[in-house]
Amino acid sequence: xxxxxxxxxxxxxxxxxxxxxxxxxxxxxxxxxxxxxxxxxxxxxxxxxxxxxxxxxxxxxxxxxxxxxxxxxxxxxxxxxxxxxxxxxxxxxxxxxxxxxxxxxxxxxxxxxxxxxxxxxxxxxxxxxxxxxxxxxxxxxxxxxxxxxxxxxxxxxxxxxxxxxxxxxxxxxxxxxxxxxxxxxxxxxxxxxxxxxxxxxxxxxxxxxxxxxxxxxxxxxxxxxxxxxxxx
Ligand code: ZN
Numbered sequence: 001x002x003x004x005x006x007x008x009x010x011x012x013x014x015x016x017x018x019x020x021x022x023x024x025x026x027x028x029x030x031x032x033x034x035x036x037x038x039x040x041x042x043x044x045x046x047x048x049x050x051x052x053x054x055x056x057x058x059x060x061x062x063x064x065x066x067x068x069x070x071x072x073x074x075x076x077x078x079x080x081x082x083x084x085x086x087x088x089x090x091x092x093x094x095x096x097x098x099x100x101x102x103x104x105x106x107x108x109x110x111x112x113x114x115x116x117x118x119x120x121x122x123x124x125x126x127x128x129x130x131x132x133x134x135x136x137x138x139x140x141x142x143x144x145x146x147x148x149x150x151x152x153x154x155x156x157x158x159x160x161x162x163x164x165x166x167x168x169x170x171x172x173x174x175x176x177x178x179x180x181x182x183x184x185x186x187x188x189x190x191x192x193x194x195x196x197x198x199x200x201x202x203x204x205x206x207x208x209x210x211x212x213x214x215x216x217x218x219x220x221x222x223x224x225x226x227x228x229x230x231x232x
Contacts (some may be wrong), residue, residue, distance in 0.1 A: 201218075
């Protein structure tokens with residue numbers, strides 16, 4: 001039985017839901033994020049608030065929460081030009097991918113997470129990647145995750161489990177999952193403290209949380225929330 005997990009935790013809705021899931025399943029849970037010169041440090045700040053709020057509001061989870069790791073991945077800004085790392089407007093590229101796409105980003109994240117997990121003796125890596133909703137990021141595909149699980153397990157001679165609880169559910173179901181795991185308090189915490197907006201907007205507050213309301217991340221989050229509330 002697995003008992004020790006590492007969650008790729010960015011401070012957004014998806015990774016917060018993944019963290020709650022890991023805390024409900026495993027005995028010891030650590031978190032990791034990557035600082036790659038995101039245009040907006042809002043995300044990195046949000047994740048610390050989320051961690052503090054979970055500890056404060058969910059005492060039965062607090063005892064399972066281990067170290068939080070922030071790895072410097074500024075090299076990503078050197079190898080790719082995207083609207084996440086440069087001052088560029090968000091848009092769709094000709095190939096059908098948004099210009100937030102950083103080639104191989106998740107492959108790097110998982111490789112570094114596995115190396116960290118190796119040192120910290122964590123056998124499960126939990127990530128909020130998803131094939132269901134928009135994006136089409138090829139490094140979020142289920143097949144990519146399975147290939148990475150195999151490559152990392154072989155390459156580090158340690159049996160890793162890469163867990164992707166959101167892979168086949170949509171954003172409304174992600175809100176539902178949060179509700180199942182932590183009830184209304186967790187939904188409220190996610191609304192108030194997590195950050196998803198590509199533009200780093202923490203000024204405009206909607207029923208579903210803060211954001212510009214217009215970038216693809218906000219639109220997805222808002223639509224999912226509306227459908228979630230309708231089914232409650
Ligand atoms: Zn937005």
